[in-house]
Amino acid sequence: MHVQPSGGLRPASGNVRLVKRKRGSVWYVQYRLPDGRQVQKKLGPAWTGGGRPAEGWFTKRTAERALRQILADADRGVLPGGTRTGATVKDAVEEWLRYVEHERGVRATTVREYRSSVYKHIVPAFGSRRVESVTTREIEQWKSGLLAERKVSRRTVGKLLTNMNGIFQRAVRVYGLPVNPVAGVERVPEQYDPGKYFFYSPEEVRALVRAAEATPDVEPWVAEQDGVLFLTAAFTGLRLGEVLALRWQDVDFANETIRVNQQWNDLGQFTKTKGGLVRSVPLIEEVAQALAKLGTREYFTGSDDLVFVSAESARRVRRAMNAEPGDIDEDEVLDESMWVASPLDRSAVRKRFKSARDRAELRPLRFHDLRHTFGSLVINEASTVEVQEWLGHADPRTTARYLHYKSRAGEARRIAAAFRLEAPETSLACVGAVSETG
Numbered sequence: 001m002h003v004q005p006s007g008g009l010r011p012a013s014g015n016v017r018l019v020k021r022k023r024g025s026v027w028y029v030q031y032r033l034p035d036g037r038q039v040q041k042k043l044g045p046a047w048t049g050g051g052r053p054a055e056g057w058f059t060k061r062t063a064e065r066a067l068r069q070i071l072a073d074a075d076r077g078v079l080p081g082g083t084r085t086g087a088t089v090k091d092a093v094e095e096w097l098r099y100v101e102h103e104r105g106v107r108a109t110t111v112r113e114y115r116s117s118v119y120k121h122i123v124p125a126f127g128s129r130r131v132e133s134v135t136t137r138e139i140e141q142w143k144s145g146l147l148a149e150r151k152v153s154r155r156t157v158g159k160l161l162t163n164m165n166g167i168f169q170r171a172v173r174v175y176g177l178p179v180n181p182v183a184g185v186e187r188v189p190e191q192y193d194p195g196k197y198f199f200y201s202p203e204e205v206r207a208l209v210r211a212a213e214a215t216p217d218v219e220p221w222v223a224e225q226d227g228v229l230f231l232t233a234a235f236t237g238l239r240l241g242e243v244l245a246l247r248w249q250d251v252d253f254a255n256e257t258i259r260v261n262q263q264w265n266d267l268g269q270f271t272k273t274k275g276g277l278v279r280s281v282p283l284i285e286e287v288a289q290a291l292a293k294l295g296t297r298e299y300f301t302g303s304d305d306l307v308f309v310s311a312e313s314a315r316r317v318r319r320a321m322n323a324e325p326g327d328i329d330e331d332e333v334l335d336e337s338m339w340v341a342s343p344l345d346r347s348a349v350r351k352r353f354k355s356a357r358d359r360a361e362l363r364p365l366r367f368h369d370l371r372h373t374f375g376s377l378v379i380n381e382a383s384t385v386e387v388q389e390w391l392g393h394a395d396p397r398t399t400a401r402y403l404h405y406k407s408r409a410g411e412a413r414r415i416a417a418a419f420r421l422e423a424p425e426t427s428l429a430c431v432g433a434v435s436e437t438g
Helices: 060-075 089-103 108-126 136-149 154-175 202-213 220-236 240-244 285-294 311-322 330-334 346-359 369-378 384-391 396-405 409-419 424-437
Strands: 013-021 024-032 038-045 257-260 279-282
Touching: 024 060, 038 060, 089 108, 089 154, 108 136, 108 154, 136 154, 202 220, 202 346, 202 369, 220 240, 220 285, 220 346, 220 369, 240 346, 279 384, 369 384, 369 396, 384 396
Parallel strands: none
Antiparallel strands: 013 024, 024 038, 257 279
């Protein structure tokens, strides 16, 4: 099949031909670029059997179709091999990670997640390749392979495609890549299973709190603080990092509100909340009373102090407050950092949560399911818009998932009349009326 040149980046000459190999026949496409370079691209093995060809195999017709696609790419100026960026996919990955961190201002924890994900899946598959050599078809095949292996979830595959799209779109801007090959890849629709949202009942939350308060072999105030923390998380919907970053100035008892404006991430940093959203959450009386009791402690009760503090911080302050003259260095007492509480360790909180959960003989849910507990319970008393605001969801579709747990009792009673049996005399009258008109 001969290709006639037509200017631009179209090949000067080329053909699709069946090439004999030792173990069979293979379809190739060959063409020469305007600069004189000869390009030979393997399409795949030739299908000689009957019926529909297997995945990755080519009949003469499908080989010709592939050639037409190459010609279409040539018309758009993106002929495979026609661009030399000098950048590998790994180079593009590093540029994209730099860009999202330093120019887009993405949170450090998110950047770390991006790096871990792309180096686990994208770099091994494409890292050594030049960015211009990666095709939409190859990315489609890679995506299909991930889905078929089922080693990662559909949601993860979707995120990987989103990241890859960002990587190649950045390569378009920085390296002069003519087109983003990911743009033509069909996205993976997320298959949401509402049964995956698990949550506790209010009674189970209170059982969890009681178990935390009765934790053996810890100081009573530590156990009590854990109980208040679990109660706050379950009945306000705050994420773990948001609870740990809560300060007394954020707890507005008078207006029955908690204001959420930062989080304590797993890198040990105070950062903006997820999505950078500042929000207010209703403070119900049960949580307000628990927090107010916690606020009667001797230390760390100033407006800028953390609500939940590490045991090390408390011991340090108690030692300074109860020390006899000469027992503690004066410079240490004057050190302002001594009087600033450090946040609780996220990992340690999760471990203590699991311990209390198991002692209370509750279902083995995660700490994050306390947030789902809030959303699944309040959806019965509030609008979706309100719940979205309280949970800090950027996408209303995320909040809409809680509608699966909304009680339909009132609606069921309201429409019951539509299915009620008619009285016998009414039915007979209707029959008579039909006879008369008939």
